[in-house]
Amino acid sequence: MNRIWQMTLLIVGILFLDQFSKGAIQSSFKLGETLTVIPGFFNLTYVKNPGVAFGMGSEFPDVIRMILFKILPVIACFWFVYLIWDSRKKSYMLCLAYSMIFAGAVGNLIDRISLDYVVDMFDFYYKGWHFAAFNVADASISVAAGIYIIDYFLTEVRGNKKSAQA
Numbered sequence: 001m002n003r004i005w006q007m008t009l010l011i012v013g014i015l016f017l018d019q020f021s022k023g024a025i026q027s028s029f030k031l032g033e034t035l036t037v038i039p040g041f042f043n044l045t046y047v048k049n050p051g052v053a054f055g056m057g058s059e060f061p062d063v064i065r066m067i068l069f070k071i072l073p074v075i076a077c078f079w080f081v082y083l084i085w086d087s088r089k090k091s092y093m094l095c096l097a098y099s100m101i102f103a104g105a106v107g108n109l110i111d112r113i114s115l116d117y118v119v120d121m122f123d124f125y126y127k128g129w130h131f132a133a134f135n136v137a138d139a140s141i142s143v144a145a146g147i148y149i150i151d152y153f154l155t156e157v158r159g160n161k162k163s164a165q166a
Contacts, residue, residue, distance in 0.1 A: 003088045007099040014103035018136035019110065022119040034123070043123040047133040050117040055132070073109050077102060093151040100144035107137030 029035070029046035036043050050065070051058030057068060080102040087094040111118040120133035134142075 003092070003095055004085070007084055007088070007095060010096070011099055011103040011106075014100065014136065014140050015107055015110075018103075018107035018140070021121065021136050022111065025119060025121045029121075041124065041126065043125070044121050045123040045133055047120040047123075048115075048117045049120050049133070053132060053138075069112050070109070073105055073112070077105055077109065080105065091151060091155075093147055093154075097144040097148040097151065100140045100147070104137040104139075104141035104144070107135070107140070 025044065025046045029044070031046055031048060034043045034045040049055055049058070051060075052069065057065065060068065080098050083098040084095055084102060087098060108118050118135065118137075120135050120138070122135065122139070123133045124131045
């Protein structure tokens with residue numbers, strides 16, 4: 001199976017898991033309701049996030065939120081389709097990272113366009129400190145960022161080995 005089909009299946013899988021989990025939370029929880037999964041560490045909590053990471057930008061005027069949270073992400077998605085296509089024969093890790101970022105961006109964009117906010121549900125915490133609630137799309141983007149960084153350093157190491165041998 002060629003790489004584009006692999007990445008397409010991955011993207012569809014992430015989108016399905018993201019939208020399914022968001023729908024399950026919305027239909028099973030009231031806003032703000034929490035279910036303890038691992039006491040002292042992890043809850044499922046239904047959160048509406050009208051902003052971006054950590055709720056930043058939620059207080060922006062509607063026109064600014066539309067530009068920043070709906071129009072620019074659509075443009076970015078087209079850019080990531082290009083990056084996926086361009087990297088398909090160059091680097092598996094890069095293609096994987098771009099695909100995961102694209103899937104996460106589309107997952108959150110679906111929410112922003114249809115609901116005007118993003119549904120978050122994963123709440124990790126320790127004592128009184130809570131990490132920002134997030135969803136499958138956010139996790140996909142975060143894991144992709146890690147893959148991208150690893151690919152960058154592996155590429156640098158390979159490049160340094162080649163230049164040292166020359």
